[in-house]
Amino acid sequence: MRRLFPVTDQTVPTPSGGSPLGAADEGGGAARDREWSLDELADAYAYPEPGPGSSPGSGSGGRRPWLRANMVSTLDGAAQHEGRSQPISTAADMRIFGTLRGLADVVVVGAETVRQEGYRPARARAEFARRREAAGQGPAPAVAVVTAGLGLDFSLPLFTSPLVPTLILTGAAAPSDRVAAAERAGARVVIAGDGTGVEPDRAVRALAGLGHTRLLTEGGPRLLGQFVAAGVLDELCLTLSPMLSAGDAQRIAGGPSLAVPRRFALASLLEEEGFLFARYRRP
Numbered sequence: 001m002r003r004l005f006p007v008t009d010q011t012v013p014t015p016s017g018g019s020p021l022g023a024a025d026e027g028g029g030a031a032r033d034r035e036w037s038l039d040e041l042a043d044a045y046a047y048p049e050p051g052p053g054s055s056p057g058s059g060s061g062g063r064r065p066w067l068r069a070n071m072v073s074t075l076d077g078a079a080q081h082e083g084r085s086q087p088i089s090t091a092a093d094m095r096i097f098g099t100l101r102g103l104a105d106v107v108v109v110g111a112e113t114v115r116q117e118g119y120r121p122a123r124a125r126a127e128f129a130r131r132r133e134a135a136g137q138g139p140a141p142a143v144a145v146v147t148a149g150l151g152l153d154f155s156l157p158l159f160t161s162p163l164v165p166t167l168i169l170t171g172a173a174a175p176s177d178r179v180a181a182a183e184r185a186g187a188r189v190v191i192a193g194d195g196t197g198v199e200p201d202r203a204v205r206a207l208a209g210l211g212h213t214r215l216l217t218e219g220g221p222r223l224l225g226q227f228v229a230a231g232v233l234d235e236l237c238l239t240l241s242p243m244l245s246a247g248d249a250q251r252i253a254g255g256p257s258l259a260v261p262r263r264f265a266l267a268s269l270l271e272e273e274g275f276l277f278a279r280y281r282r283p
Helices: 038-044 091-103 111-117 126-134 176-184 200-209 221-230
Strands: 002-005 066-074 106-110 142-146 167-170 188-191 214-217 235-241 265-272 275-281
Touching: 038 091, 038 126, 066 091, 066 221, 091 126, 091 214, 091 235, 091 275, 106 111, 106 200, 106 221, 111 142, 142 200, 167 176, 167 200, 176 188, 188 200, 200 221, 214 221
Parallel strands: 066 214, 066 235, 106 142, 106 214, 142 167, 167 188
Antiparallel strands: 002 265, 235 275, 265 275
16 A cells, blocks of 8 residues: 555655655555555544544534545446445455544444445454553444434344444434334434434434544445535545446435535545545545
8 A cells, every 4th residue: 555645755756766665654654555554544544633622512522523434436436336335345445444443433324234234233453452442432433323214123233242332323203113122122222303314413413422523434325415415524535446337336425416516625545456545524
């Protein structure tokens, strides 16, 4: 893996056309192409530290909630192949996927993605234990499932054997029998909307109220589209896969279009074996 942006004196090619051997870039990775360690990736993808304007009401320790999304897309815009993201991913993408989970307080995901991808509970990983302890985090992130009807199988490991209790984000008018079933399964139901559905801004505030301010969403496209439309997405981590799939697969974000497209700023860009790993932040 090598860093393409931001450009530093270590990432500028030498007169011979190569990168300075052994030179380290700002993320701790050498300018030449090599596999980065998980610790180097964690430094490169660290959440922003609380700024001087943070207040106790912002969240845990005065930290403002920061919502980042992690998605993968082919060159022709497909976010999935045959309903799953794995076929368009790669080993480096999965290392970053694991790193982003290792840094997060909570992983926010839509119910359809839970069903399609066969979601399991997040696990504790020794590589992130010291970093999480220093940040005041538990051993693993919670998983928060966004659902209106709670049409979920509560006998799955996501609900029966999580290291951290799974959260259900739903609306006040959600079916009471399904809410009861979720609670019997050990999930914590969090109301984040007045109707049956979830209001994205209320979901972010509700999670921050529980002390979860380092937020990560892995989609799916409809949920990401709702976060984008509500203006609550702070960062997009996008893997551009050097593949073409054609077909009618979903894009990374769905739902109604915005009246005016929102522009994000490129924060960093990594590359490995033709895959591009970009981070875009809201200005």
